Amino acid sequence: MPIISTAGSRFADTVYADRLLRATAEAATRSIAALLVTPSADYEYLLGYRPPAMERLTCLVLPVDGVPALVVPRLEEPLARHAIGALADGIEIVPWEETDDPFQLVKGRLRGTLRVGLQDQMWSRFVLRLRALLDPAELVDASPAIGAVRRIKQPDEIDRLRAAASAADEAMLAITAERLSGRSEEEVSRRINELLLTAGHDTAQFAIVASGPNSASPHHSPGERVIQAGDAVVLDIGGTRDAYCSDTTRTAFVGEPPADFAAMYEVLRMAQAAACAAIAPGIPAREIDRAARQIIEEAGYGDAFMHRTGHGIGLETHEEPYIVESNDEPLVAGHAFSIEPGIYIADQWGARIEDIVVCTDAGGERLNTNSTELIVVE
């Protein structure tokens, strides 16, 4: 019986009450009559705790008109009641027994609702059950409504993102102060996981170590390759602290970098700085992508930068807003996202630089504050 609590310490209950109200209002403007939210970052955002996603249905039923209900397995009722604290005054907790059908309980709370928003990571087995049971209701993605609230970080959330970023910066400084040559990628990855925890993360989530030709694979899985002199090494690391995520990348070179790598890296560094400098409220996300991409294209590396420039970050490592060519959404103060261009030359080497940046009224504020210069390691 697992319970994986990724939740950090709670904010005040009024914070969650306010989020529930705002998500409901966003649903109403989209003609959605009720939101169904299963355990996920959205659930944690709205209720302040996060049970594991599992086969027993736990579902927040959030109607635009009426009292919210929390449908939970009876054996998790004490946990839910304890976790939501004073919020329980405004939410009806509806426990179900092992032999009940919890979907009928959900249906009963919806009372003929015709347009229902589903949390966007709800399991397909639940979606298919609801599809059959709620026919002819229209089922739509709840993420535009919940995301409209969640993507604008409040000051307390930015403080947590900053604390997580500082912890990641500390881990990055620590690993790049060590000798890397002679160690396998796997070994260095494990060491980074330790350093992420030592630096104050609650969980270590990932530690990409991509060396030599592997550095040309943006999502390389660290393996047995032993790092050696002449390698570029891309280090992309992150964890959670108080439920909020860190995510930062630096590129190291083992020994003196050759001139062509150094030149390529400087292009990347300028591109990353240009994207950060372009951030301001009202600027479309795609223009931030463009700011980085243009510099890389003009230097002749356009084909070697095959991913978007960044992703939003908060309770999840990847969330809205995405900094990608296809996103014309204007930035708003409180958006927090990565700026992480990369240049990848197949079979040879690659490099990436990634910082988390918050859009403020005064422009972009980097939460990762380490230097972006190429790091020479032993």
Added chain:
Amino acid sequence: MPIISTAGSRFADTVYADRLLRATAEAATRSIAALLVTPSADYEYLLGYRPPAMERLTCLVLPVDGVPALVVPRLEEPLARHAIGALADGIEIVPWEETDDPFQLVKGRLRGTLRVGLQDQMWSRFVLRLRALLDPAELVDASPAIGAVRRIKQPDEIDRLRAAASAADEAMLAITAERLSGRSEEEVSRRINELLLTAGHDTAQFAIVASGPNSASPHHSPGERVIQAGDAVVLDIGGTRDAYCSDTTRTAFVGEPPADFAAMYEVLRMAQAAACAAIAPGIPAREIDRAARQIIEEAGYGDAFMHRTGHGIGLETHEEPYIVESNDEPLVAGHAFSIEPGIYIADQWGARIEDIVVCTDAGGERLNTNSTELIVVE
């Protein structure tokens, strides 16, 4: 850019080729023309590696007739190609660019298929996109087809479950040899996470520590409560080793247990032993539940055992088959599941005993081998 690899070392490629064939055959007998499998334990089971579930679509398209395709973001193509090894000879890898629509690529591979099975944890945002795009195809749950293969563990898988169970047993012996009184539940939970890793797990997944009145909450989340003399303490712990899960529970008592607790515990112990003894091929799962429940009911604790007796275990902590009253599926050699009755008296105390057991031709084989006697701790 996170990559969370929960995968253990791979079996031989022929193992995955065989699983792909068998899942396809199971789909065919259910009139499903193609399976769509996004990153999940099913994906790992079929391909031997597990990318994180994320907003970029990665999807195995497994038609009953035709060549399987793996639709992946271009930046994960090198990882996918490397990870599936020689399997790539029989699977077409279809990369997509950041500005492509990967759902159209999936649709193109289905060629008018009328009944499509969706991996049961696929995100609702993907399900809703596919629902709109594939209309009028019928979308059904893929888990009966994939689960029919996956729920019967092969000897190599049982070896891994046994190794994980041994590691959990070792951690349980270690924590119950320590003094618990005077420490908070949270502190003991963190210590168990360390001990799970020390004992050979790759990841520590959960460590429920429910003390005193909290022991009456089956899914209690460890908190600030300090353990003290006279407490029952339910310890429910698990992790993964080589991708397979462990999950075991023991109940400790701080100091001499009162006679009424000891008597209640003995009922529980007999119930757990009776359920283990009832296991044999051909016996319906619900009869295993009944074997435990009957003893608890006859002793007058029926209402205090409010959850099912067990759950399947393998690449996930909870999977098919479920040992629950509503499941009349007959057991088969190779089924692996927990036997974990509990008795919970609100505001006072609770107890649970959990072992992982494999159904063999000769009956149930416990993979957890620690004594089930009540553990007296300081």
